[in-house]
Amino acid sequence: MNAESVSRRSMLLLALLLAAVIPWIVPNFYTFLLTKVLFLSLASASLILLAGYGGMLSLAQVAFYGVSGYIVAYLALRTGVSFLPTVILAILGATITGALFAFIAVRTSGLYFLMMTLALGQIAFFGAFQWARITGGYDGMVGIPAPVVFGQVMASGKAAYYFTLVPVLAGFYWLHRMVRSPFGVALQGIRDGDVRMAALGFNVKVHRFLAIVFSAMIAGAAGVLSTYFYGMMSPQLVSLGAAVTLLFISLLGGIARFEGALIGALVFVLLEDYASVFTARYNTIIGLFFILVVLFFPKGIAEIFRRKKRAVL
Amino acid sequence: MNVNLLMILLNGITYAGLLFMVASGFTLVFGLMRVVNLAHGIFYLLAAYLGLLIYRTTGSWWLCLIGSSLIVAACAFVIHSTLLRRVQGDDQRETLLTLGISFVVGDLLLAYFGGMPQRLRAPEMFSVPVSLGILTYPGFRLFVLGIAVFIGVFLWALLKFTQLGRIIRAGVDDRDMVAVLGIDIDWAFVAVFVLAGFITGLSGVIGGSYLVFAPGEDIHVLTYSLIVVIVGGLGSLSGVALGALVVGLIDSFSKTLVPAFTMFFLFGTLMLVLAFRPHGLRGREK
Amino acid sequence: MEPVLEISGVHVYRQGSHILKGVDLSLSGGSLALIGRNGMGKTTLISTIMGLLRSSEGSIRFMGQELIGKKPCLIARKGIGLVPQGKRVFRSLTVDEHLKLAFEPKRKHQADIYWNVERVYELFPRLKERIRQEGTRLSGGEQQMLAIGRALVTNPSLLLMDEPSEGLSPIMMETVIEACHRLTAAGISLLVVEQSLHFASSVSDRYAILMTGAIVQQGEFPDLLRDRQLLSAYMGISNTRVAR
Numbered sequence: 001m002n003a004e005s006v007s008r009r010s011m012l013l014l015a016l017l018l019a020a021v022i023p024w025i026v027p028n029f030y031t032f033l034l035t036k037v038l039f040l041s042l043a044s045a046s047l048i049l050l051a052g053y054g055g056m057l058s059l060a061q062v063a064f065y066g067v068s069g070y071i072v073a074y075l076a077l078r079t080g081v082s083f084l085p086t087v088i089l090a091i092l093g094a095t096i097t098g099a100l101f102a103f104i105a106v107r108t109s110g111l112y113f114l115m116m117t118l119a120l121g122q123i124a125f126f127g128a129f130q131w132a133r134i135t136g137g138y139d140g141m142v143g144i145p146a147p148v149v150f151g152q153v154m155a156s157g158k159a160a161y162y163f164t165l166v167p168v169l170a171g172f173y174w175l176h177r178m179v180r181s182p183f184g185v186a187l188q189g190i191r192d193g194d195v196r197m198a199a200l201g202f203n204v205k206v207h208r209f210l211a212i213v214f215s216a217m218i219a220g221a222a223g224v225l226s227t228y229f230y231g232m233m234s235p236q237l238v239s240l241g242a243a244v245t246l247l248f249i250s251l252l253g254g255i256a257r258f259e260g261a262l263i264g265a266l267v268f269v270l271l272e273d274y275a276s277v278f279t280a281r282y283n284t285i286i287g288l289f290f291i292l293v294v295l296f297f298p299k300g301i302a303e304i305f306r307r308k309k310r311a312v313l
Numbered sequence: 314m315n316v317n318l319l320m321i322l323l324n325g326i327t328y329a330g331l332l333f334m335v336a337s338g339f340t341l342v343f344g345l346m347r348v349v350n351l352a353h354g355i356f357y358l359l360a361a362y363l364g365l366l367i368y369r370t371t372g373s374w375w376l377c378l379i380g381s382s383l384i385v386a387a388c389a390f391v392i393h394s395t396l397l398r399r400v401q402g403d404d405q406r407e408t409l410l411t412l413g414i415s416f417v418v419g420d421l422l423l424a425y426f427g428g429m430p431q432r433l434r435a436p437e438m439f440s441v442p443v444s445l446g447i448l449t450y451p452g453f454r455l456f457v458l459g460i461a462v463f464i465g466v467f468l469w470a471l472l473k474f475t476q477l478g479r480i481i482r483a484g485v486d487d488r489d490m491v492a493v494l495g496i497d498i499d500w501a502f503v504a505v506f507v508l509a510g511f512i513t514g515l516s517g518v519i520g521g522s523y524l525v526f527a528p529g530e531d532i533h534v535l536t537y538s539l540i541v542v543i544v545g546g547l548g549s550l551s552g553v554a555l556g557a558l559v560v561g562l563i564d565s566f567s568k569t570l571v572p573a574f575t576m577f578f579l580f581g582t583l584m585l586v587l588a589f590r591p592h593g594l595r596g597r598e599k
Numbered sequence: 600m601e602p603v604l605e606i607s608g609v610h611v612y613r614q615g616s617h618i619l620k621g622v623d624l625s626l627s628g629g630s631l632a633l634i635g636r637n638g639m640g641k642t643t644l645i646s647t648i649m650g651l652l653r654s655s656e657g658s659i660r661f662m663g664q665e666l667i668g669k670k671p672c673l674i675a676r677k678g679i680g681l682v683p684q685g686k687r688v689f690r691s692l693t694v695d696e697h698l699k700l701a702f703e704p705k706r707k708h709q710a711d712i713y714w715n716v717e718r719v720y721e722l723f724p725r726l727k728e729r730i731r732q733e734g735t736r737l738s739g740g741e742q743q744m745l746a747i748g749r750a751l752v753t754n755p756s757l758l759l760m761d762e763p764s765e766g767l768s769p770i771m772m773e774t775v776i777e778a779c780h781r782l783t784a785a786g787i788s789l790l791v792v793e794q795s796l797h798f799a800s801s802v803s804d805r806y807a808i809l810m811t812g813a814i815v816q817q818g819e820f821p822d823l824l825r826d827r828q829l830l831s832a833y834m835g836i837s838n839t840r841v842a843r
Contacts, residue, residue, distance in 0.1 A: 057405065104584055107591045111404055112547070115349050115539055119583070122536035127576035240532045244416050247409070281424055287417035294409045295399060479700040483689040490687045493649050494701040495675035495753050 019165060023158045031157045033273060037265045038161075038168045039225040044249045044261035045175055046218035052256045053179050054211040055191030056109070059243045060101055060117035063124035064216040065223035066238035068094040072224050073141040073233035074134060083147045091220045097124075098216020099209075106208045109194070121243055128235040140234025147228050154228070164225050171218055175258055178214065187211055241283065248290045251297075316448050321569050322562070323445075327454040329561025330461030331523060334516035335534055336541040336553045337468060338509030344485040344548025345505050347404045348397065352411040354535030355418045356510055360385045360517025361526045362426055364433050374436045374522070382514030389510025393503055401499070415531065423528040430527040433518060457519055464512060468550055477504060485548050540579055544586050546596025555594050559586075601663055602627040603757055603788045604648070609657035611640075611647050618643045619654070620812035626757075630779070630789035632799035632820075635809040636834065641792045642684055644809065645761050648790075649681050650674045661757065680755030684762045684792075686742040688734030688749075695730045697745055702752040712754055713785070719748035722778060740771030747778060757788045764798040776801045796834070800824060808833045 023031040043065055051057045068090035075081045075089065105116045128135045135141070146155040147163065154163040178184045187207050190197045194204045227233050236242065245268070253264030271289070275282035335357060342350045363384055364377035371377075392414060400406040439453035472478035480501045483491045491498050520526070520534070537560065545556025559582065567578040586594060604626040611619040618640045624633075633641055646652040648659055650671040659666045666674050675681070689697060698716045720727040723744040729737055734745060743763060750758055760779075764772050772795075779802040783789060793799035799806065800820040808816040810833055816823075823829060 100584075104587050107587060111343075111347065111349050111408060114405070114408065116543065118349075118351070119536060119539040119543060120580070122532060122539075123576050123580045123583075126533070126536065127580070130573050130576055133573065240535075241416065244412060247412075251409075281420060283420035284417050284424075287413050287420060290416065291396070291410060291413035294406055294413060295396070298400075298403075298406060476700070479692060479696050482691045482696075483700055486689040486691055487687055489651050489671065490683065490689070491700075492671040493651070493675050493681045493683075494749065495672050495703065496700070497670075497672045 016169075019169075023161050028157045031161050033269050035157075035161045035164050035229060037262070037269045038164045039222045039229060040246075040249060040269065041261040041265035042168045042171050042225070043219055043222035043246055044253070044264055045172060045258050046215045046222065047246055047250045048255055048258055048261055049175055049179070049218065050211055050215045051250065052258075052260075053184065053191065054187050054208065054215075056105075056208065056211070057114050057247075058105075058117040058212075058215070059114060059240070059247070060105075060121035060124075061215070061219045061246055062238050062242040063101070063121040064094040064098055064219035065226065065242075066124060066128060066233075066235075067097045068220035068223035069227040069233045069237060070128065070135055070141075072227045073136075073144050076144045077141055083149060087224055090224050091217055094220025094223060095213060095217045098213045098220075101216070102209045102212035105212065106205045118240075118243075121238070122240060125235055125238045125240070128238055135235070136233075138235065140232055140236075142232040144227060144231045144233070146231070160229060164229065167221055167225060171221055172258060175218065179258075183207070183210065244290065245286065248286060248293070251290070251293050319448060320450075321565050323450055323454075324569075325562035325565030326558070327458045327561075328565055329557040330458040331516060331520050332537055332541050332561055333461045333554055333557040334464055334512060334519065336538040336545075336557060337464065337550065338512040338516075339538045340542045340545075340548055340550070340553050341468075341481070341505050342509045343542070345481050345488075346407075346502050348407045348411065350411050350506075350509070351408060351535065352392065352415040352418070353509075353513060353538055354531030354533070355415040355422075356385050356389065356513040357517040357520065357534045358422060358526060358528075358531040359388065359418060360514040361431070361433065361521030361530070362422055364518040364521055365426070365431055368433060374434065374518075377433060378515060378518045381518050382511050385514030385517065386507050386511035390503065390507050393506045397506075401502075415535075419528060419531055426528075428528055430525040431521070432525045433522040435522040453523065457523055460515070460519060464515070465550070465554060472550065477501065481505060540583060542593070544583060544593055546590075546593030549593075549595045552593055552595030559594070602660075603662060604790065605658075605660040606644075606648070607658050609644070609647060609654050609659060611643055611652055611654045613643065613652070618812055619647065621657070622809070622812070622814055624807055624814055626788060626790055628788050629805070630783050630791060630803040632803035632806045633790060633792045633809055634794070634796065634799050634806055634834065637794070639809045640812045641809050642761055645681070645683075645759050645790075645792060648674075648759060649679065675753060675755075678754070678756040680750030680753050680758045682743075682746045682750050682758065682760040682763055684765065686739075686746040688737070688742050688745050690733060690735040693731050693733055694726055694737070694745055697734060697749045698752050701749045714751040714754050716752060719751055722751075722781065723748060723774075739766045740768060740774070743767060743771070743775060744778075747775070751782075755787065757790065758782065760789060760791045762792055762794065764793060764795045772798060796824070 022034065026034075043061060046064075047058060047061050050061075071090040071093045072086055075086045081089070101117070101120050105113055105120065108116050129137055132138075146153050146160070148154070149163065152159070154160055179188070186197065186202050190202065190204050190207055198204050226237065249264040249268045250261065251264070252267050253260030253262065272282060272286065275285045279285070335353075339350060339353045342348055342353075360381040363381040367377045367380045368374065396410050396414070397407050400410065435453045439456050441452045442449040443452045443455055472482055480491060480496055480498065484498055484501060488498060541556040541560050542553060543556075544559055545552030545554070560579065563578050563582055564575060567575045571578075590596070602625045604624075606622055606624040609619055609622045610617070622640075622644060633644070635641060643652060647654050648666065650666065650669050650673075654667055657667070661674075661677055661679060664677065666677075692700065695716070698719055702716055704712055704715070725741055726744050726748060729741060734742065737745060747760075747763075763775055767775065776798065779789060779791070783802075789802065791799060791802055804820055806818065806820055806823055807814050816829065816833060
C-alpha cells in the first residue's frame with residue numbers, strides 16, 4: 001500500500017467520523033440541511049452513474065425517485081404495511097419503472113436518449129397529476145408518519161439524519177464497487193466507444209439496460225429517503241424543475257465522478273437556502289447559475305460529452 | 314356514425330393540428346442543428362402571455378398573433394446569437410442551455426403574470442359554430458386546423474423548392490458535406506431557429522386561444538412535442554404530421570373515455586411504436 | 600510559379616493520437632496522387648485541408664493564402680472542391696437538387712464560372728437520365744459521378760478526391776479516369792488520394808507516399824512502378840498486382 005492510498009484512506013475515515021458526529025456539533029437547522037444534502041447527493045449519484053460512467057444523460061431520474069416516493073406515501077397513509085416491506089416495495093417499484101423506461105431508451109443514445117428520458121419523465125409527472133385517486137393529484141399526499149425502525153421512531157432531526165446517512169453511505173459504497181467491477185469497467189468502455197465494445201463481444205444494450213435499472217434503484221432509494229424526510233409527496237418533486245435541479249447538482253460537482261454528487265448537493269442546498277431568504281424568485285437564480293455553469297464550467301460535463309468521432313482512418 | 318364519436322374524432326384531429334404547429338418548429342431545429350430545443354415550450358408560453366399584453370393594449374387578436382410571433386422570433390435570434398453560438402458544435406451544451414433558459418423564463422413569467430390560468434379571446438368571427446351535417450362544431454377549431462394545414466404546406470414548399478430548403482434537407486443528412494460546398498450553414502441555423510421561433514409564436518397565440526394556459530403549460534407543450542416527434546420520427550415533416558395525428562387522436566379518445574389514464578395511453582403508444590419502429594413511424598436510421 | 604497548394608509541417612492529433620506528424624507537400628497544377636496503405640492519415644490530411652479538422656501546427660497555403668483556422672465554407676469558396684470518401688451524397692436530395700444546391704453563381708465573377716448544371720450533365724450523361732432520382736438510389740458509380748459533379752459546380756480550381764475508385768466497377772473506373780483527364784485539361788488541379796495504383800497512375804503523373812503521418816517518398820509514377828522494392832516497402836503489394 002503506497003503513501004497516497006494511505007492518506008486517502010485516512011481522509012475517508014476522517015470524513016466518515018465527521019459525518020457520524022456532526023449532528024452533535026452543528027445547530028439543528030444545519031443537521032436538517034445536511035440530511036437534505038445526503039439524499040440529494042444519492043439521487044445525483046444515480047444520475048452520475050448513468051451520465052458520467054455510462055455516457056447517458058438522463059432527465060428521467062426524478063420519475064424513479066417519484067415512483068418510490070408515491071409508493072411510500074400511499075402505503076404509509078392508506079395501508080398498514082410496515083416499514084421494511086414498504087421500502088422494499090418502493091424500491092422494487094422504481095426498479096420496474098426503470099426497466100420499462102430502459103426497454104425503450106436503450107435503443108437510443110446521445111441526444112435522442114436525453115430527449116426520450118425527458119419525455120418519459122414528464123409522462124410520469126403528468127401521470128401523477130392525472131391519477132389523483134392514488135397520488136392525490138396536485139396537492140400530493142401529506143402527513144406521512146416518520147418511519148419506525150427497530151421499534152424506534154425516526155422523528156427528531158438527529159434520528160432523521162442517521163436514518164438517511166446509513167442508506168446513503170451504503171448506496172455510495174455499492175456504486176463505488178459497481179464502477180470498479182467488470183460490469184462497471186465495461187460500461188465505461190461502452191461510454192467511450194460502443195462500436196468498439198460491441199466488436200469485442202460486449203452486449204452494449206444489456207449493459208446500458210442494467211445501468212439504467214441500477215440507477216433507477218438508487219434513485220428510488222433516494223426517493224424513499226426524501227419522502228420520509230419531508231413527510232409528503234407531490235408532483236413538484238417529479239417535475240421538470242426537479243429534473244433540472246438534479247442535473248444542476250450533478251453538473252456543479254462535476255458529473256464524471258461520484259464525489260461530485262456530495263459537493264454539488266452541498267453547494268446547491270446552501271445556495272437554495274440563501275437565495276430563498278432573499279427572494280421568492282430563487283428558481284430564476286438557480287436557472288441563471290445553471291446557465292453559467294454550462295457556459296463557463298463545462299469541465300464536469302466535458303467528460304461525458306467527449307464526442308464520439310468516427311475514426312476516419 | 315355516432316355523433317359523440319365523430320365529435321371526439323374531430324377534437325382529436327383539430328388538436329393534432331395544434332400539435333403539428335407546435336412540433337414542426339421543434340423538429341426542424343433538431344433535424345438541422347442537432348439541438349433539442351428545450352426552450353421550445355417556453356417560446357409557446359411566452360407568445361401566449363405576450364398575446365395577453367398586446368390584447369390588453371390594442372384589443373386586436375390579429376395584432377397579438379403577428380406581434381407575439383415576431384417578438385418570439387426576435388427572442389430566438391437573440392438567444393441563438395448570445396448563448397447558443399458560444400457553444401456551437403457542442404450539441405449537448407446547447408441543449409442544456411435551452412433547458413436553463415426555459416427554467417429562468419418560466420419563473421419570470423410566473424412572477425409577472427401570476428399563476429392564474431388565462432385565455433386569449435379569439436375574434437368574434439370564429440366563435441360562430443359551423444354546421445357539419447349531423448353536428449355543429451366550434452368555428453375556431455376548424456380555423457386552427459386550417460392554419461395547421463397552411464403551415465404544413467408552406468413548410469413543405471419551403472423545404473422542397475427553395476435553396477434554404479435544400480440546405481436544410483442536405484444539412485439534416487450531412488452537415489459537413491454542405492459546408493465544404495461553400496455554403497454557410499451557420500446562416501441556415503439562424504434562419505431555421507428564427508423560423509421555428511416564429512411558428513412556435515403563432516402556435517402559442519393560437520393555442521392560447523384554443524386552450525387555457527398557465528405557468529407549467531410550457532412543459533406540457535414541450536412534452537407533447539417530444540412525444541409527437543419521437544412517435545413520428547425525428548427531423549421529418551411528414552413524421553410530425555403523422556405523429557401529431559396519432560397523439561391527437563389518442564389524447565382525445567382517452568381524455569373522453571378514461572381521463573385519468575391519458576398519460577398511460579401515450580406512454581403505451583410510445584412503447585408500442587418504438588418496439589416496432591425504433592426510429593419512429595417515418596424516421597430513418599442514421 | 601506559385602504552387603496551388605503548399606502544405607508545410609502540418610501536425611494533427613485526433614482523440615489523443617498523433618495522426619499527421621509534419622506533412623510537407625506541394626502541388627503546382629496538374630494532378631498529384633497521394634498514395635499509401637490504410638490508416639496512414641490520408642483522409643485526415645484531406646479533412647484538414649478542408650478545415651473539417653484542426654491542425655495544431657503548420658501551414659496550409661492555397662494560392663498563397665493561409666487556410667488553417669478558416670471555416671470549411673470559406674475554404675471551399677476560395678476554390679477548393681471535395682469529392683469525399685464514400686461519396687456522401689445527400690439521401691433526401693435528388694440528383695438535380697444536389698447540383699442546384701452546390702451551384703451558387705452569385706458568389707463568383709462571371710468569368711470564373713465554367714461549370715454549371717448543364718455542363719455537368721454533358722460530362723456525365725448518365726446523371727441526366729437519373730435527374731429525379733434520390734442520391735442514395737443511384738449505383739456506386741453514379742454516386743461517384745454525382746459527387747464529382749456536385750464539387751464541380753462550385754467551380755473549384757483545386758479538386759480534392761478521396762478514394763474516387765473505391766467500389767467502382769472496371770468500366771465505371773475508366774469513365775471516372777476519363778473525366779479526371781478532362782478536368783486537368785480544363786485547368787483544374789487534382790489531389791487524388793488513392794489505394795488503387797492503376798487508378799492513381801492513370802490520372803496522375805506524380806505521386807507522394809504518406810506513411811504513418813508523413814510524406815516518405817515523392818516522384819514520378821513510371822519510376823515508382825519500376826521500383827519493386829519501393830512498392831513492397833510502402834504499398835505492401837507485389838509486382839503482379841501492379842501489372843493489372
